[in-house]
Amino acid sequence: MGGEKYRSVHRKSGERVRIALTSTVLVVVLVALAGAGGYVGWDRWSVPDYSGAGTGSVRVDVRADSTLTDIGVALVGAGVVKSTEAFLRAARDDPRAQRIQAGSFKLRKEMSGEAAVALLLDPAARVRSGVTIKEGRTAKEVYAILAKATGVPVGDFAKAGRDPVALGVPKSWFKRDDGQKAARSIEGFLFPDTYEFRPGATAQQMLREMVKRFFAVEKKLTFATRVRDQLDISPYEALIVASLAEAEAGVPQDIGKIARVAYNRLYGDFPCQCLEFDVGINYYYQLTGRPTKPSKKMTRAEQRDPENPYRLHGKxxxxxxxxxxxxxxxxxxxxxxxxxxxxxxxxxxxxxNSAFAVTDAEHEKNKEIARKAGKI
Known part of the structure; x- marks a missing residue:
């Protein structure tokens, strides 16, 4: 009996110990869960945020280099969201937030972070105030277009354009393999496109954006690499040829063939290795404030004027x-x-449309067609 009583007490005592331990573990787990849940709940409810889609209208500018935090700060400053944290929390919940683009947006006052993210991703919310620069415009023409669209003085663009390296053109681009000195110029690097410049952007900032777009396209095309490897000329020479062909071509499909004419004359067996294009003359006239004129009205003296560094006749x-x-x-x-x-x-x-020829005889026939059409 005594032994049995001892065993019974031992068994019950052990059970009580196990029960006590289990209870302690359970309490710890519950406390931990409650703490985690409480933290999540506190994090969600402690972040200052508005509710709903907001009211009224406000314009907010998003810079090209903005982080999500930068955007959140701008939204708070404009009264769109109640806190940067509210915007960031909503952005974390929506993977598309990483695709918010630079530009100006028409938003509303006192929006929830979630609503603000959704509206920034809505194309209809973008304020379209783009400036379109067409292909073949000179830098001087670009300055005038930008000045009219933005209100920034033409002189500011001209001043900024004097230093192409400061605008993002690497010094290495101003090298030539044809024995001629490469003059530094912003001409050729102001890529034609439609731009949405932020309000208050300076002339230098706008031109830098255009140069940046040029090099983005150049990289996509692998332009510099291909002209070095396939044409064995410097990228700057090829860029000059591109500008000449752009100016001479009346239709896009002739641009490549005109470039080929240039290369055949310059680097082939053409006797004078001269282009004899008239477009360089008019470019110099524009630079110096003189009126331009059609080719058929240019005199031989004008075409071969030794004072015109952009002439392509006689040299x-x-x-x-x-x-x-x-x-x-x-x-x-x-x-x-x-x-x-x-x-x-x-x-x-x-x-x-242009007609192309290999021999003088072929060219004379084409010129007769041009005369009948009143082109020369």
């Missing part, structure tokens, strides 16, 4: 710089022109 080689800002099509044409032995071309109709 070998290219112009000192590009003569405009070519678009992607012209870059492609100068980078990968069609194969052909053409050394002549002439515009032959009102639509701007």
């Amino acid at each position: 070998a080689g290219l112009t000192p710089t590009p003569i405009n800002n070519p678009g992607e099509g012209a870059l492609r044409g100068a980078m990968d022109p069609p194969k052909g032995d053409w050394v002549f071309f002439v515009a032959i109709d009102a639509d701007g």
